[in-house]
Every structure is written in C-alpha cells, then in structure tokens.
Amino acid sequence: MISVDWSEISTDAERKKEEYLPVLRVEFGDTGAGQAQQYGRYQVGKLLCEGDLLYDNVITFRKADAIISVPKFEAKIAGDIRFQFKTGFDSSTFGSAIMVQNVDYEDGDLIEIRLQAPREIAFRYSVGRGTNIVTIRSPYDFNDNEWHTVQIEINRQEARMTVDDLSASNPEDQTTFRHIRLTSNLTIGASVTNRNGFVGCIRAFQVNGEMIDLKYLAMRGLYGISPGCVGKCQSNPCLNGGRCNERWSTYDCDCTFTPFRGPICSTEIGTRLEANTMIKYIFPTEGVTATEEETIRVLFSTYKKQGILMQLQSDKIDEKGMIDYFTMEMNNNGGVRVKFNYGFDTFEYNVPYDLTNGQDHEIIVTRREYGKRLIVAVDNYEPFETVFPQTQQIDMQFDSPRRIYIGRNETTPPEQGFSGCIARLQFNRIFPLKYAFLEERDPNITWTGSNIREWSCGTEPVKYPPEPVEIPPDRNFTIIDIPRLSIHQSIYQRNLTIIGSMATVLFVFIIAGILFCYQKYSKSGEYKTKEDLGADQAIDADTAIIKGDSRHPALTENKGWLN
Known part of the structure; x- marks a missing residue:
C-alpha cells in the first residue's frame, strides 16, 4: 500500500539536492509494520516553469511543397491525431491546403485533413x-x-473531427467495418506527392497520444521547414507604418493608412505645384466631427518663401463668429509657420531654419494628451514642444474640420501660392494626395490652376534584394534515357553514294562554266573598234571604205601631177 501524507508537504521549503533535478516522478512505498507510527515526508520547493515540451514543439512550413514524413498512422481498433496550426494562407489564391495525409497504394485507404476554405x-x-x-x-x-x-x-463507432469548440462526425457501418490499412508514411505539410501544401506553423503534433518531435526533424535542415514559428513579417519588411500581412511563404503590406504606396509602402506620393495651383479636399459628411489629438505631416522642397503647405478649416462658426482652423505655411524667412485657433486662443510657432534650399524637408505636427501637448518636429532637428494649460473654460477640440487646402486657398492671390514639390500629406488617417492619384479618383478632391500629376519629389523607393532560392530535394523522379535511332549499314552506304555522286556532278558543272567564261572573254590581241573592216588591207581611207563594204562603187579619181 502506498501512503502519502499530503498535508505535511510544504511547497515553501528549501529545495534539496538540486543536482538531481529535473524530477519527473516521485514514488513512495510503505515497508514498515502495520501498527508503526512512522511516516515519510518529501518536501518540494518553489518550481520554475521553463516552457512546455508539447506546445514548444513547433515548426514553420515556408514552402507549399515541403513535407515531413513520419511512420504511418495505425488504427486497428481506434486511432487519433491531434495538433494545433496557425496560418494566414490565402485559399482564394492558392486553393485548399493539405495539412496531413496518409494513403494506401493498394486498396485506396486514406486519411486526410485539409483546410478547404478560410472557414x-x-x-x-x-x-x-x-x-x-x-x-x-x-x-x-x-x-x-x-x-x-x-x-x-x-x-x-464513428469518425469524428473537432476543431476548437466545433465538432462533427460520421457514424460507421458495423456490418462492413474493417480496420484501416495505410502503406505510405504519414505526411505532414502537404500530400504524399508534395502537392496542395500548407504554409504556416504546426505544433503539439500527437498520434495516438504520443508526441511527434517535429522540431527535432526540422533542425536537420529539411527543405522549406524551420524550427519555431517564424514568419516573413518578423523582420518588419513594411516601411512607413505599413501593416504586414503574414502569409508565411510570403507577405504583403497594407499601405492604406500611410501616405505611401508600393509593395513595401516605400513609394512617395507627391506632386509639383505651380504658384497658381490650389488643391482642395472636402471631408465626406460622415467624416471627422471633432478631434483633440492630430498628426499632421508634410514633406516639401522649394526655393520660394511663399504659399500654404496645408490648411484645415472648420465649417462650424462659434459664438464669436470664428471658425477653427490650422495652417502650415511658408514664412518670409524661409521657415514654416504653424498657426491654429481651436476656439481658446491663437497659437503660432515659426520654425527658425531656412528651408527654401530646394532640398526635401519633412514637418510633423502632433497633439497628444487630449490636446494639451504640442510637438513640432522638423527633419532631424530637436523637436519643439509645449504644453497648454487645460481648464474647464478652454476648448481643446478642433471642431468639425471640413476642408483641406494645399498650395493656396480661395483668398490667396494666384501668384503667391506654393511653388515646388510636396508629398506625404497626412491629417490623421486622411491622405489627400493619395486620393488624387487613385485609379478612380476620389470625387471629394479637386484642383484649379495648373494641372497636377504624380511625382516622387526625387525620392527613390526602397527595394529589397531577392531572397535566396530554395531548391527542393530530389524526390526520386526518374529521368528516362531515350535511345538513339540506329541506321542500317546498307541504307547508310546507299545515302553516302548518292551524296557523293551529286557532289561530283556539281563539281563538273562548275569547272565547265569557268572554262567557257575564260575562252569567251580572255583571247589575247583582239578588241572591238569602229574602223571599217577593210582598213587593214587598204593604202588609204577611201580604199578602206570600198574594200570594207561591197555596196560602194569602185570609183577612180584622175590624179593630177604638178610639174
């Protein structure tokens, strides 16, 4: 009989003989006499939890054709498989994903767990x-x-599947029941032919109650598989506040709430403005009603000390006949003036640096702590910071912002607007320039004066080098060696004779042509002339004409002699 007095066990006692830890099991036995009053006591001190062998056994499938093969699933009377998975797999793009498969190549027995759709x-x-x-x-x-x-x-009795708190089953037909027979290995991560694979993490994999040490197998350097649960987003590839969507074999960046676009949210969205250009954005009626905290952001480059970078106006008139507004504009010293009135007083701050040097400069104005703290950051300069005293009589809200002006507003003369490049325009989660250059332009944004087009303001988007290519292992595919066609010896000799005869005839014709041309054009001492043919036998010109043409009469001329 085993007897343990648990009331005497103290968990606060000092641990003894720590060199023998970890202790996995303690057994007590009673060897004393039945009437003895002695008892044994084992004291356990404070325990330190350092992880879970089951749930820390986790691996990542990076490639959809990567697999881990373990011994086949046995279920003569009953069997079960249990595991946990995590994925961002886009089944609408890549189709369904097989997480577990085991088959029989003879009778067609099968078990398979497949993520068919997101739900x-x-x-x-x-x-x-x-x-x-x-x-x-x-x-x-x-x-x-x-x-x-x-x-x-x-x-x-049945085949049952449970996912989280959901369960479903099929009853078995007792009259035709037989044991499942599988011949392939139990394949985790894809089908037995490396198709329709799963990407994501799997942990705590158990077959018939026994844990399969997947982490140990992954540490052997298997293709497309890593120990631990490590995704593509862990390296923070999305820039400028973009949100990374984990796909495990890849990732994509959501740039919706940034003034950037591109695969990793690194492409500037800007434009060049002439002095007469005015961009106007009108908030939708269901938009912002009031704010106590804002983030206002602009990047610009210019040589001129004039123009509005961004101005916000309310459409609500207070009891004093005033409206709330915020203005960020160039001042006469080449700096930027930040000025606003939210109903309690007019605040103005002038950046003490000349920024009209044609270089890119970024200004970020933020209000925090329910409007009490204002921070103005310019490039890498020391930020300007101030705190407003808040009382019950002071209104810290920017009420009903409804219009944004860029470049100038309706009261600014056309020749005094901003001239230069401007980008990264942001008011909280509103990005006017981004709306201007959508494929379907937002109807709430308009412009007058010179036309505008998208411009990066001289900033090149960041690009990452390509990832190393993982080459899948040889999967026992057989390369068939196609034999060369053999040519019978007699056919080969006959073809060779025909080719030789044709070459000989062609050679004879070429030589004959050369000799003919030589005989015709190369006779020595002969040439054509316009002299009469009888000239070579005549003593004078008249005689030559008569001898050369028989149609001429044989005329004689009396010759006179001079005494």
Missing part, C-alpha cells in the same frame, strides 16, 4: 468503401494567424 476544414477518410468526408464550417476564419486546435478520431 472550412475537411477530414477525408476511406476504409475500402469509398471516400467519406467530415466537414466543419466555422463562423470565423481559420486563416487569421491565430492558433486553432484540430483533433480527428476514427474507431468502430
């Missing part, structure tokens, strides 16, 4: 009578990058 997981199995499917459809997404628990069980 649907299917357990497919076959025990020689065709394929059966147990499906769970959830009111929430499974590809939300949160951990979800999957457990499948198969026995004589």
Whole structure:
C-alpha cells in the first residue's frame, strides 16, 4: 500500500539536492509494520516553469511543397491525431491546403485533413468503401494567424473531427467495418506527392497520444521547414507604418493608412505645384466631427518663401463668429509657420531654419494628451514642444474640420501660392494626395490652376534584394534515357553514294562554266573598234571604205601631177 501524507508537504521549503533535478516522478512505498507510527515526508520547493515540451514543439512550413514524413498512422481498433496550426494562407489564391495525409497504394485507404476554405476544414477518410468526408464550417476564419486546435478520431463507432469548440462526425457501418490499412508514411505539410501544401506553423503534433518531435526533424535542415514559428513579417519588411500581412511563404503590406504606396509602402506620393495651383479636399459628411489629438505631416522642397503647405478649416462658426482652423505655411524667412485657433486662443510657432534650399524637408505636427501637448518636429532637428494649460473654460477640440487646402486657398492671390514639390500629406488617417492619384479618383478632391500629376519629389523607393532560392530535394523522379535511332549499314552506304555522286556532278558543272567564261572573254590581241573592216588591207581611207563594204562603187579619181 502506498501512503502519502499530503498535508505535511510544504511547497515553501528549501529545495534539496538540486543536482538531481529535473524530477519527473516521485514514488513512495510503505515497508514498515502495520501498527508503526512512522511516516515519510518529501518536501518540494518553489518550481520554475521553463516552457512546455508539447506546445514548444513547433515548426514553420515556408514552402507549399515541403513535407515531413513520419511512420504511418495505425488504427486497428481506434486511432487519433491531434495538433494545433496557425496560418494566414490565402485559399482564394492558392486553393485548399493539405495539412496531413496518409494513403494506401493498394486498396485506396486514406486519411486526410485539409483546410478547404478560410472557414472550412475537411477530414477525408476511406476504409475500402469509398471516400467519406467530415466537414466543419466555422463562423470565423481559420486563416487569421491565430492558433486553432484540430483533433480527428476514427474507431468502430464513428469518425469524428473537432476543431476548437466545433465538432462533427460520421457514424460507421458495423456490418462492413474493417480496420484501416495505410502503406505510405504519414505526411505532414502537404500530400504524399508534395502537392496542395500548407504554409504556416504546426505544433503539439500527437498520434495516438504520443508526441511527434517535429522540431527535432526540422533542425536537420529539411527543405522549406524551420524550427519555431517564424514568419516573413518578423523582420518588419513594411516601411512607413505599413501593416504586414503574414502569409508565411510570403507577405504583403497594407499601405492604406500611410501616405505611401508600393509593395513595401516605400513609394512617395507627391506632386509639383505651380504658384497658381490650389488643391482642395472636402471631408465626406460622415467624416471627422471633432478631434483633440492630430498628426499632421508634410514633406516639401522649394526655393520660394511663399504659399500654404496645408490648411484645415472648420465649417462650424462659434459664438464669436470664428471658425477653427490650422495652417502650415511658408514664412518670409524661409521657415514654416504653424498657426491654429481651436476656439481658446491663437497659437503660432515659426520654425527658425531656412528651408527654401530646394532640398526635401519633412514637418510633423502632433497633439497628444487630449490636446494639451504640442510637438513640432522638423527633419532631424530637436523637436519643439509645449504644453497648454487645460481648464474647464478652454476648448481643446478642433471642431468639425471640413476642408483641406494645399498650395493656396480661395483668398490667396494666384501668384503667391506654393511653388515646388510636396508629398506625404497626412491629417490623421486622411491622405489627400493619395486620393488624387487613385485609379478612380476620389470625387471629394479637386484642383484649379495648373494641372497636377504624380511625382516622387526625387525620392527613390526602397527595394529589397531577392531572397535566396530554395531548391527542393530530389524526390526520386526518374529521368528516362531515350535511345538513339540506329541506321542500317546498307541504307547508310546507299545515302553516302548518292551524296557523293551529286557532289561530283556539281563539281563538273562548275569547272565547265569557268572554262567557257575564260575562252569567251580572255583571247589575247583582239578588241572591238569602229574602223571599217577593210582598213587593214587598204593604202588609204577611201580604199578602206570600198574594200570594207561591197555596196560602194569602185570609183577612180584622175590624179593630177604638178610639174
């Protein structure tokens, strides 16, 4: 009989013989006499939890064709598989994803767990009578990058799948039941043929109650698999406040709430303004009603000391007949004037640096702590900071901002507007220039004066070098060596004779042509002349004409002699 007096065990006592830790099990036995009053006592001190061997056993599938193979699933009477997964897999783009598969190559037995859609997981199995499917459809997404628990069980009574708190089953036909027979290895991460793979993390993988040490297998350097749960977004690839969407084999950046665009939110959205250009954005009626905290941001470059960078105006008139406004504009010293009135007093701050040097400069104005703290940051200069005293009589709200002006407003003369490049315009989560250059332009933004077009203000977008290419291992594909066609010896000799004969005839024709041309054009001493043919036998010109042409009469001329 084992007897332990648990009331005597103190968890606050000092630990003894720490060199023998960790202690996994303690057994007590009683060897004393039945009437003895002695008892044993074991004291345990404070325990330190250093992790969970089950849930720390986690791996990441980076490639959709990467797999881990373990011994086949055995379920003679009953069997179960349990694990947790996390993924942001986009099934609408890549199709369904197989997380577990085991097959029989002879009778077609099968078990398979597949993420079919963002809200649907299917357990497919076959025990020689065709394929059966147990499906769970959830009111929430499974590809939300949160951990979800999957457990499948198969026995004589039923096949059941449980995902988180949802469960579904198929009853088994007792008259035709037989044990499932599988011949392939249990494949985790894709099908047994490396297709329709899963990308994401899997942990706490158990088969029939025994943990499979996937982390140990991943540490051996398997293709497309890493120990731990490490995604692409862990390196923070999205810039300028872009939100990274983890896809595990890749990632994408959401630049919606930034004044940037591009694959990693690094492309500037700006434009060049002439002095007569005015850009106006009108807030939608369901937009901002009042703010006590703002982030106002502008990047610009100019050589001229004039113009409005950004101005916000309210459409609400207070009891004094005034409206709330905020203005960021160039001053006469080449700096920037920040000026606003939110109903309690007019505040003005002038940046003490000349910024009209044609270089890019960024100004960020923020209000925090319910409007009490104002911070003006210019490039890498020391920020200006001030705190407003807040009382019940002071209104710290910017009431009903409704219009944004860029370059100038309706009262600014056309020749006194801002001239230069401007980008990164932001008022909280409103980005006027971004709306101006959408494929379908926001109807709330308009401009007058010179036309505008998108311009980066001389800033090149950041680009990352390509990632190293992972080459999948040889998967026992067989390369078939196609034999060369053999040519019979007699056919080869006949073709060779024909080719030789044709070459000989062609050579003879070429030589004959050369000799003919030589005989025709190369006779020595002969040339054509316009002299009469009889000239070579005549003693004078008249005789030559008569001898050369028989049509001439043989005329004789009396010759006179001079005495």
